Amino acid sequence: EAAVTQSPRSKVAVTGGKVTLSCHQTNNHDYMYWYRQDTGHGLRLIHYSYVADSTEKGDIPDGYKASRPSQENFSLILELASLSQTAVYFCASKDWGNQDTQYFGPGTRLLVL
């Protein structure tokens, strides 16, 4: 099965600070995604990428940037963290040829104080 890892697994940040969440996949998947999950809700797409050095906006991109420096790595950046960005963040990857099977990382729990 595809391996998707995330770091850190949890983080406490201060309001206005910069936060970088990292995602790494080892299966040469073309697509990578960042989602956030709020308590009691499903996942919502923030940013995604289908090729290195390119990112696309998802459904809720405001307040977030993304970076795809290589096929294996996809980062989510909060330049000025806010209280409303407290959530669990999931990274996922998917192969170009396999349209619908996304493999998810274990999640990063972010608390902004």
Add this chain to the structure above:
Amino acid sequence: GQQVQQSPASLVLQEGENAELQCNFSSTATRLQWFYQHPGGRLVSLFYNPSGTKHTGRLTSTTVTNERRSSLHISSSQTTDSGTYFCAITGANTGKLTFGHGTILRVHP
């Protein structure tokens, strides 16, 4: 945008009982998946089921595309089935997933 509604929001069962989870979605031109989220947070894919019926173990998924609905049936529930079940629909080409709010299932021994 695309919308996904799930019901019930939560469900409590005694071990051995069956469960039926429902998902309704806004467009017929979608591909539907069911996911399970462990209590610890890990998300795993259960079914990719754009239409028809699929089985795996004690789980059965039935999607009626032209009625924009899908169901997930869990037979003979076990305590290890506890967690949250999501249905999600896939956007064409991008693979973008739109999730429902989930059904929280608790199975008591």
